[in-house]
Amino acid sequence: MTDERPARERILDAAETLFAESGFDATPTSRIADRAGVPKGLVHYYFARKPDLLEALVERLPDERVDPAAVVVPGDVTESLHRLVARLDASLGSSALLSHLLWREADTHPAVLDALHTRFDLLVDQIRDVIAAALPRCDADVDSAAHLLASAVSYRHSVARHVGDGAAAIRRELTFLATALER
Amino acid sequence: MTDERPARERILDAAETLFAESGFDATPTSRIADRAGVPKGLVHYYFARKPDLLEALVERLPDERVDPAAVVVPGDVTESLHRLVARLDASLGSSALLSHLLWREADTHPAVLDALHTRFDLLVDQIRDVIAAALPRCDADVDSAAHLLASAVSYRHSVARHVGDGAAAIRRELTFLATALER
Amino acid sequence: MTDERPARERILDAAETLFAESGFDATPTSRIADRAGVPKGLVHYYFARKPDLLEALVERLPDERVDPAAVVVPGDVTESLHRLVARLDASLGSSALLSHLLWREADTHPAVLDALHTRFDLLVDQIRDVIAAALPRCDADVDSAAHLLASAVSYRHSVARHVGDGAAAIRRELTFLATALER
Amino acid sequence: MTDERPARERILDAAETLFAESGFDATPTSRIADRAGVPKGLVHYYFARKPDLLEALVERLPDERVDPAAVVVPGDVTESLHRLVARLDASLGSSALLSHLLWREADTHPAVLDALHTRFDLLVDQIRDVIAAALPRCDADVDSAAHLLASAVSYRHSVARHVGDGAAAIRRELTFLATALER
DNA sequence: TATGAATGAGAATTCATTCAT
DNA sequence: GATGAATGAATTCTCATTCAT
Numbered sequence: 001m002t003d004e005r006p007a008r009e010r011i012l013d014a015a016e017t018l019f020a021e022s023g024f025d026a027t028p029t030s031r032i033a034d035r036a037g038v039p040k041g042l043v044h045y046y047f048a049r050k051p052d053l054l055e056a057l058v059e060r061l062p063d064e065r066v067d068p069a070a071v072v073v074p075g076d077v078t079e080s081l082h083r084l085v086a087r088l089d090a091s092l093g094s095s096a097l098l099s100h101l102l103w104r105e106a107d108t109h110p111a112v113l114d115a116l117h118t119r120f121d122l123l124v125d126q127i128r129d130v131i132a133a134a135l136p137r138c139d140a141d142v143d144s145a146a147h148l149l150a151s152a153v154s155y156r157h158s159v160a161r162h163v164g165d166g167a168a169a170i171r172r173e174l175t176f177l178a179t180a181l182e183r
Numbered sequence: 184m185t186d187e188r189p190a191r192e193r194i195l196d197a198a199e200t201l202f203a204e205s206g207f208d209a210t211p212t213s214r215i216a217d218r219a220g221v222p223k224g225l226v227h228y229y230f231a232r233k234p235d236l237l238e239a240l241v242e243r244l245p246d247e248r249v250d251p252a253a254v255v256v257p258g259d260v261t262e263s264l265h266r267l268v269a270r271l272d273a274s275l276g277s278s279a280l281l282s283h284l285l286w287r288e289a290d291t292h293p294a295v296l297d298a299l300h301t302r303f304d305l306l307v308d309q310i311r312d313v314i315a316a317a318l319p320r321c322d323a324d325v326d327s328a329a330h331l332l333a334s335a336v337s338y339r340h341s342v343a344r345h346v347g348d349g350a351a352a353i354r355r356e357l358t359f360l361a362t363a364l365e366r
Numbered sequence: 367m368t369d370e371r372p373a374r375e376r377i378l379d380a381a382e383t384l385f386a387e388s389g390f391d392a393t394p395t396s397r398i399a400d401r402a403g404v405p406k407g408l409v410h411y412y413f414a415r416k417p418d419l420l421e422a423l424v425e426r427l428p429d430e431r432v433d434p435a436a437v438v439v440p441g442d443v444t445e446s447l448h449r450l451v452a453r454l455d456a457s458l459g460s461s462a463l464l465s466h467l468l469w470r471e472a473d474t475h476p477a478v479l480d481a482l483h484t485r486f487d488l489l490v491d492q493i494r495d496v497i498a499a500a501l502p503r504c505d506a507d508v509d510s511a512a513h514l515l516a517s518a519v520s521y522r523h524s525v526a527r528h529v530g531d532g533a534a535a536i537r538r539e540l541t542f543l544a545t546a547l548e549r
Numbered sequence: 550m551t552d553e554r555p556a557r558e559r560i561l562d563a564a565e566t567l568f569a570e571s572g573f574d575a576t577p578t579s580r581i582a583d584r585a586g587v588p589k590g591l592v593h594y595y596f597a598r599k600p601d602l603l604e605a606l607v608e609r610l611p612d613e614r615v616d617p618a619a620v621v622v623p624g625d626v627t628e629s630l631h632r633l634v635a636r637l638d639a640s641l642g643s644s645a646l647l648s649h650l651l652w653r654e655a656d657t658h659p660a661v662l663d664a665l666h667t668r669f670d671l672l673v674d675q676i677r678d679v680i681a682a683a684l685p686r687c688d689a690d691v692d693s694a695a696h697l698l699a700s701a702v703s704y705r706h707s708v709a710r711h712v713g714d715g716a717a718a719i720r721r722e723l724t725f726l727a728t729a730l731e732r
Numbered sequence: 733t734a735t736g737a738a739t740g741a742g743a744a745t746t747c748a749t750t751c752a753t
Numbered sequence: 754g755a756t757g758a759a760t761g762a763a764t765t766c767t768c769a770t771t772c773a774t
Contacts, residue, residue, distance in 0.1 A: 023208060023291055026208050026291065103341075104287050107283070108206055140359070141362075144355045148332070148360070149331070151335040152335070154342075155337060155338060159289060172326070176328060179323075179324075180360075
């Protein structure tokens, strides 16, 4: 039963939390080892260089893809987007910190920058898909709407996550966009 | 004639550039001294601890306020917002990097987080003011529109600044928003 | 009226207190300047090198010589020594810290070591004089008695000054010695 | 055969000598490393902060307890004390410097102050025990006598150790005390 | 006489990384 | 596979001292 998670996973978990809390540079591998409950040498046994940890973290990034069918309410963009965003928030969950970490370290770690762009593009795509499914014959600039919402969502998830009722704000913004799309 | 800027300023200039390039943690104070052309000791003479540099940088942040009268074209929200955004882009200019730095270090430096929020709120306010001036009797959710645009602009200025035609994208998004506001 | 003590004196006062509190090495001249309320440059204006401060402190050491006539009670060694010690304690007064400083820095500053020995020898001499005056025809080993008492007094003044009722202990010890001298 | 002492011990040995020679503050950890023949990093591997070295030194302080039975000559306090003091001098041996170090650093390092008091109290106890064993029915103030002698011995061992024939002086003082105790 | 900016030598400490076991 | 001692380069910070004004 004491069937613990494997050491490698525990190290990555610890790294994820600590990198998110204090940043990559400010987190010594020794602190990661402590938090993971493994000896210091083991961290370098699995991840020869420190940046390898960051890359492994990027590789195990949870897939945030949401099945459009599961959220789309035909004819009701507002509600559809609402459900999409709620689903994304939930799937982010504990990894909200991780999300910000990507922004933080993107500049200095190309692999992170890639992941960041991929995730943003995916977000835009999903929003667009949901809009298209909910409002098939919309001739508004769906692309721009998707970008705007994606920016707003990303902003909340990273920088503004410390600020009060972000969820409510997103809801209002998304309602505004939906209205615009419906003419 | 060699009318140099005072050493303190030169140090801050160097810190701004280097912090933006490599991040706060990855920039040794010795590199700042080198770049500023001053001895290492002088950096600590003016800024006893390294974070003091960051705080001084935040304090001398250029005011990004744009005079609404200078950009508003009555009756034309699209053009008004267009001019506002162009003006902001220009005023950012060289400090675009600095702008990203704020996002990067916000998590670990409370003073930076404060500045970041202040700047975002100012941005929202300005957008709202311009919309109100260009479209006095708008009964759409101006607030949400302002937030959406502010998020998009911030996003471009920080994370997405490496990506191709950001300016064009913003223009399209802003046009979409304007259309929505005008009904 | 604002007739402050001269800056040089204020610097020495500050140095005396701070050296005694934290030791010579651990006291930056800048802290001395702060405490003295003078600019940093002035400390080095008066005392070119830091050790000069210590030497000046040694030179202005208060003379602890007590007039034997003032304390001797003929025929009563106990009371005589009692008064001598009380007088010494009082004259030390605020400079008790200074007294310990001498012990601390003696090893690394020859001038201090000299002063320390001189003061100890003076202490022994005074005790001997008082004994001789109070008990003219004593054939006990007055010298050793004086040494013992001087050691005990010095010990209390430096190391043991943090420990509870030192004064009472000294009184008992001195009474014991007096009894021994009287046979 | 090169059966070296472990690195940690070598570091402590080096620290002990150097601290005693030049004081705690004036001894760079780099000099300790050099003297111990280990790289600088290893000093901080074992002793994260410099004061930890001092505390470790205090903890490995040799026990100075002397078996009373080994020194007491029943009926002869002078000789008994004589032997006790000689034994203590010998057991101090090379750590005489260490003894002075305690006095020096007591003020600024609580752990050292504690050790100093403990050692002084132990010294007093031992002297009292020896007196009691050599002179069972003494109604003089044995406690004061012990304190006086302990002060004198401590004084010689720390401050006055540079001064000529300390041993002879102590012998005379102890003889005087013994005479007093025997009436 | 006074001052505070400037300097640079060194101090303690941190930490990724290596490696013998 | 695992481990913790060992290494040394790099970093932040301190501070006596100098000096132009």
